[in-house]
Amino acid sequence: MRFGPAVLALGGCLSLLFSVVSAQAQTAEVAGLQLPEGAVSRSQRETALGTYALPIGAFSETGIPLRLQEGHILRRTWSLQGDATVLQVLDVLRRQLVEQGYEILFQCESRQCGGFDFRFGIEVVPAPDMVVSLPDYHFLAAQKPALSAAETTAQQAVSLLVSRSGAATYIQLIEVTPDKQAPLPLSTVEAHEPEPEPLTGAENPALGLETLLEKQGHVVLDGVEFRTGAETLGQQAVASLQELADFLDKTPKAQLLIVGHTDSVGSLEDNTSLSLRRAQVVKETLVSTYGVAEGRIAVAGAGFMAPIASNLNAAGRERNRRVEAVILSR
Known part of the structure; x- marks a missing residue:
């Protein structure tokens, strides 16, 4: 399912949020990256020596073009509150990379990247440290040019993934650095406590499904629950599906993605297939029981790749067995 590309007008929108960035990025003496004002650290993961599959193209029928980069791998994430768009945040960091001699290898926005298939085909730091909204993310891959023929296999490479979910913008930076x-x-930037996980109507009855969709861009469907390995809907799902159907009826141009999720019991292949079938069951019920047009709903299965709780205990696994609705367009 395709959705219309967002029209992003930069102009004067960068405002004071990036005043510090602009001033320091233009100073030749400043090395490294200056993050947008207000960005707070969420995580840092390090691999002393490893291999990173750097995406250098969009998803297609043959998959995602990848280039294997070997070296020290550093994965860092931040979040930023405010009204800045994903492209505004990416642009500030991109300009700094270019000023420091990096070459842009590949860049895309969610639709051009390949949407769901690209997002779940690349390395992403798990939530809640990094949150990716399927209809609103940008990706960039860059490298430092080799100074000599001997360095062609030891180039410094980075990837940037920026996404907006609810009122927060999330930034992921993965660097592969050769030896020395x-x-x-x-x-x-000072770390802070992670932000609350996405709410459901059951967790905050004052907010209905429509409000949560508007605020977060996605919502966990209350009552759409499954036992490990199961894919049958129970009566407790009726209220959520009726509310979702009402939302679609009130917004006739809206299109949704239904995403199934599983716990970590079993293989990735089996869980991905199971989660897709769960999403398909929800779509079929919306179409057959509530009269929603089939073309307005796409489905996907994330398996256990996007947990919202620990899979090390029964309560966490139960929360991870869920179905989410994601707004693609409206």
């Missing part, structure tokens, strides 16, 4: 080279220095 330092990672990009960054501005110091």
Whole structure:
């Protein structure tokens, strides 16, 4: 299912949010990246020596073009509150990379990247440290040019993934640094407690499904629950599906993606297939029981790749066995 590309007008929209960035990025003496004002650290994961599959093209029938980069791998994430768009945040960081000699290898927005297939085909730090909204993310891959023929296999490479979910923008930076080279220095930002996980109507009865969809861009469907390995809907799902059908009836141009999720019991292949079947069951019920047009709903299965709780205990696994509705367009 396709959805219309967002029309992004930059102009004067960068405002004071990026005033510090603009000033420091233009100063030749400043090395590294200056993050947008207000960005707070969420996580840092490090691999002393490993291989990172750097995406260098969009998803197609043959998959995602990848280039294997070997070296020290540093994965860092941040979140930012405010009204800045995904492209505004990416643009600030992209300009700084270019000013420091990086070449842009590949860049895309969610639809051009391949939507769901691209997002779940690349490495993403797990939620809640990194949250990716399927209809609103941008990706960029860049590298430092080799200074000599001997360095062609040891180039410094980075990827940037920026997405907006609810009122927050999330930033993921993955760097692969050859031996004896330092990672990009960054501005110091203080860590804070992770933001609350996406709400459901049951967790906050004052907010209905429509309000949660508007605020977060996606919502866990209350009552759409499954036992491990099961794919049968129970009566407790009726209220959520009726509310979702009402939302679609009130917004005739809206299109949704129904995403199934599983716990971690079993293989990735089996769970991905199971989660897709769960999403398909929800779609079929919306179409056959509530009269929703089939073409307005796409389905996907994420398996256990996007947990919202720990899979190490029964309560966490139960929360992870869920179905979410994601707004693609309206």
